[in-house]
Amino acid sequence: MTGLAQRLPDDAGAHAPAKKVLCSFSKVNKSYDGKTRVVADLDLDIFQGEFLTLLGPSGSGKTTTLMMLAGFEQPNEGSIELDGTSIVGVPAYLRNIGMVFQNYALFPHMTVAQNLAFPLRMRGVGKVEREQRVKNILDVVRLPEVADRRPTQLSGGQQQRIALARALIFEPRLVLMDEPLGALDKQLREHMQIEIRQLHERLGITVVYVTHDQSEALTMSDRVAVFAHGKIQQIAAPNDIYERPANAFVADFIGDNNQLRGIVKGHEGHEHEVDCGGVTVRAVSEHQHQIGTEVLVAFRPENAVLDHPIPPLPNKFDVQVSEKIYLGDHLRLRCRLANGDVITVKISNKAQRGDFAPGSATSFYWSGLDCHVLSTEIAKL
Amino acid sequence: MTFLTRTMRTRWAASLLLIAPLFAFLLVFYFYPIASFLLRSASTSEITNTIPATSIALGQWDGEGLPDEPVYAALVSDLNASAQAAAILGRRLNALEPGMRTVVRKATAAARELTLATPAEAKAKLIEADEKWGAPATWKLLRHETRVATSTFLLAAVDVQRKADKLELKTGNDALFLPIFLRTLAISFTVTLICIIIGYPVAWVIAMATPRTASWLMLLVLVPFWLSILARTAAWIIVLQGNGPVNSLLMWAGLADAPLQLVFNRFGVILVMVHVMLPFLVLPLCNSIRAIPKSYFQAAANLGAPPVRAFMHVIFPLTVPGMWAGGFIVFILSIGYYITPALVGGPNDQMISSFIAFYTNQSINWSLSSALSAWLLGGMLALVMLSQRVIGPMIRRVT
Numbered sequence: 001m002t003g004l005a006q007r008l009p010d011d012a013g014a015h016a017p018a019k020k021v022l023c024s025f026s027k028v029n030k031s032y033d034g035k036t037r038v039v040a041d042l043d044l045d046i047f048q049g050e051f052l053t054l055l056g057p058s059g060s061g062k063t064t065t066l067m068m069l070a071g072f073e074q075p076n077e078g079s080i081e082l083d084g085t086s087i088v089g090v091p092a093y094l095r096n097i098g099m100v101f102q103n104y105a106l107f108p109h110m111t112v113a114q115n116l117a118f119p120l121r122m123r124g125v126g127k128v129e130r131e132q133r134v135k136n137i138l139d140v141v142r143l144p145e146v147a148d149r150r151p152t153q154l155s156g157g158q159q160q161r162i163a164l165a166r167a168l169i170f171e172p173r174l175v176l177m178d179e180p181l182g183a184l185d186k187q188l189r190e191h192m193q194i195e196i197r198q199l200h201e202r203l204g205i206t207v208v209y210v211t212h213d214q215s216e217a218l219t220m221s222d223r224v225a226v227f228a229h230g231k232i233q234q235i236a237a238p239n240d241i242y243e244r245p246a247n248a249f250v251a252d253f254i255g256d257n258n259q260l261r262g263i264v265k266g267h268e269g270h271e272h273e274v275d276c277g278g279v280t281v282r283a284v285s286e287h288q289h290q291i292g293t294e295v296l297v298a299f300r301p302e303n304a305v306l307d308h309p310i311p312p313l314p315n316k317f318d319v320q321v322s323e324k325i326y327l328g329d330h331l332r333l334r335c336r337l338a339n340g341d342v343i344t345v346k347i348s349n350k351a352q353r354g355d356f357a358p359g360s361a362t363s364f365y366w367s368g369l370d371c372h373v374l375s376t377e378i379a380k381l
Numbered sequence: 382m383t384f385l386t387r388t389m390r391t392r393w394a395a396s397l398l399l400i401a402p403l404f405a406f407l408l409v410f411y412f413y414p415i416a417s418f419l420l421r422s423a424s425t426s427e428i429t430n431t432i433p434a435t436s437i438a439l440g441q442w443d444g445e446g447l448p449d450e451p452v453y454a455a456l457v458s459d460l461n462a463s464a465q466a467a468a469i470l471g472r473r474l475n476a477l478e479p480g481m482r483t484v485v486r487k488a489t490a491a492a493r494e495l496t497l498a499t500p501a502e503a504k505a506k507l508i509e510a511d512e513k514w515g516a517p518a519t520w521k522l523l524r525h526e527t528r529v530a531t532s533t534f535l536l537a538a539v540d541v542q543r544k545a546d547k548l549e550l551k552t553g554n555d556a557l558f559l560p561i562f563l564r565t566l567a568i569s570f571t572v573t574l575i576c577i578i579i580g581y582p583v584a585w586v587i588a589m590a591t592p593r594t595a596s597w598l599m600l601l602v603l604v605p606f607w608l609s610i611l612a613r614t615a616a617w618i619i620v621l622q623g624n625g626p627v628n629s630l631l632m633w634a635g636l637a638d639a640p641l642q643l644v645f646n647r648f649g650v651i652l653v654m655v656h657v658m659l660p661f662l663v664l665p666l667c668n669s670i671r672a673i674p675k676s677y678f679q680a681a682a683n684l685g686a687p688p689v690r691a692f693m694h695v696i697f698p699l700t701v702p703g704m705w706a707g708g709f710i711v712f713i714l715s716i717g718y719y720i721t722p723a724l725v726g727g728p729n730d731q732m733i734s735s736f737i738a739f740y741t742n743q744s745i746n747w748s749l750s751s752a753l754s755a756w757l758l759g760g761m762l763a764l765v766m767l768s769q770r771v772i773g774p775m776i777r778r779v780t
Contacts, residue, residue, distance in 0.1 A: 072679050092682035093691075105680035109698045118694070122685035170685065 019047040028078035038064045040230040053209045055217040056227030066210050071095045098167030098175040104159045106151035113147040119170040137165045157188045177209045226250050248374045251298040258343040260297045264289045272373045277339035282314040283371035296374045301346035303370040313365040321356050422752035423530040431466040432459035436527040450500035457503045460492040487511040538752035565732040569715035572654045580662040588670035614724045617653045649725040662707035669703020
């Protein structure tokens with residue numbers, strides 16, 4: 001994904017234009033049983049027009065955050081503001097926030113057109129205008145022919161699009177999506193990802209999207225907020241999340257990552273020297289880590305360089321191949337370091353030299369900028 | 382292809398074999414008794430077995446004027462064959478035409494002295510015994526009731542009478558069964574409606590409660606199920622009687638000056654039936670409310686529907702199948718209900734089942750009780766099919 005592009009961390013996110021905060025959480029706490037907090041001290045700004053993804057494993061607090069935004073759950077503490085006014089305590093039906101549900105929640109006793117007209121009826125929109133807007137939105141999702149069908153007569157992908165249309169038809173200030181593609185097969189899911197993304201760009205809507213699928217988050221979002229243990233571990237543009245994970249959890253959760261435990265031996269600006277069980281690794285970090293602290297060094301399998309490069313790369317790992325997996329376009333190797341640690345290496349099939357038979361010895365190189373020093377601690381409750 | 386069909390045929394045979402015992406059981410112990418009982422409504426065997434010779438002789442009569450002398454002779458010999466025959470014939474004919482019991486009794490008395498008489502003598506003596514034996518109408522009636530099948534009882538069960546070869550609907554005070562059928566429908570409908578009105582909120586609360594609370598509430602609904610229906614009904618009589626707790630409370634509160642008649646009338650019948658039937662409504666309805674995904678409630682709110690409108694437009698339509706299923710069970714059970722009206726109803730609150738029981742156990746007119754049952758069963762089947770036609774598509778749309 002990133003190749004060997006060597007960049008220092010950006011200060012700004014992916015999109016530069018002046019951002020207006022549409023919605024903000026501050027110091028929000030939520031607990032269902034009064035003991036364990038599902039969401040803890042959450043601060044989050046959602047910008048006008050952005051596509052923000054809340055990504056995390058189940059139980060990380062991402063869905064609860066969405067539910068508080070939709071008005072189905074109320075925070076125990078803290079404030080949530082939308083357009084500058086607090087929405088804590090405002091019932092869901094007055095919030096004017098669109099939502100696409102995981103199982104679509106299309107009403108089975110209504111036709112597609114009736115489903116789409118429902119939010120307009122609730123807002124007292126006249127019949128003529130209702131029909132016109134239903135027609136328009138069906139054109140937007142490219143399903144003009146299904147108006148009179150029942151939701152059960154539609155395919156999964158069609159239902160998904162109608163659910164999307166229903167969330168958009170009343171022109172909400174914010175559209176929430178709760179794992180909307182989870183029920184679709186892989187091919188359709190990838191197609192819908194592009195479609196949702198295009199709709200977002202065309203209509204200029206603000207989207208908050210919840211998923212546990214990291215590749216979905218990386219493909220679709222302007223920004224990704226990685227949730228774990230009720231806290232945001234990192235919120236940044238997809239490439240920052242992938243290339244410069246803030247901590248061990250993010251590094252581990254997003255993509256494959258090799259993580260070696262080590263002790264900081266020295267540092268100079270961003271650059272650190274870490275001793276990982278006998279192998280000295282040069283790596284970067286946004287924060288400075290004190291000499292002698294225990295840290296993790298993370299580096300991606302696909303950033304491995306096979307040949308001895310010129311100019312030389314600082315990190316050389318002498319390994320013994322223990323397992324080789326053929327994956328068509330690339331090879332995945334499990335390799336054992338001299339100290340017993342195991343790392344994964346991903347190399348392009350085309351660039352393959354030698355056959356990397358299990359048991360054979362070889363060397364791989366990593367750029368210092370592709371190795372990241374991470375604190376062993378992650379944000380917890 | 383042939384292999385496939387053969388495999389499928391083997392599977393078919395195997396599954397048929399598996400359901401065969403159940404099928405045989407149903408056939409022998411369920412369908413056969415019901416069918417044979419229902420066939421009685423059209424059967425003439427009671428008369429043809431009583432007067433076999435006359436039945437055969439009448440089969441050759443053309444129905445014009447009076448039958449020939451041998452028919453009279455056959456009747457004489459049939460009446461002399463057994464004393465019981467005369468009684469059965471008299472009772473059965475009397476049910477069709479009042480006064481026939483006497484006519485038969487007179488013929489029986491005359492027949493005793495005619496054991497060795499010629500056919501001509503038999504005819505003359507019988508007509509002498511009662512002039513009705515000289516009337517073509519009497520013989521026509523007898524011929525009609527000795528055919529292969531008769532519609533008399535099926536017609537009588539809906540108050541239709543054959544008079545001089547014309548069908549006539551009994552009305553006013555003569556009407557007997559139609560008002561009772563209507564009363565049965567009215568009581569069942571009222572009970573169903575009240576069950577829905579009372580049961581819907583109950584089902585709703587149970588479906589929405591936490592599992593712990595829900596199981597306690599469900600227990601309250603189900604406890605009556607565990608009690609004998611007789612005990613339950615007796616308990617209601619105690620509660621509702623003149624000096625029972627309800628009346629005492631009403632009088633103490635000054636709401637009534639004298640004890641109100643709460644039992645042995647329509648009020649008592651409906652009250653007790655609602656109590657008996659309520660679980661049959663609450664259970665399916667509760668299930669259908671529970672089956673509604675939480676996300677529908679959320680989606681309705683999210684799309685701008687305040688709670689009441691969300692209920693009206695989204696939730697209520699989705700509970701209609703459960704409500705319909707429960708209501709249908711209550712209605713069907715109510716229509717065939719017997720014990721509650723018999724115990725806590727007055728004479729004007731008896732439902733059709735009571736009459737079926739009466740004709741089966743006391744009046745021993747099985748033909749009539751079977752005709753009433755046939756109409757009841759037919760009516761219910763028609764109702765089931767109608768509801769499938771009308772409500773089925775509506776429900777399929779929802780589910």
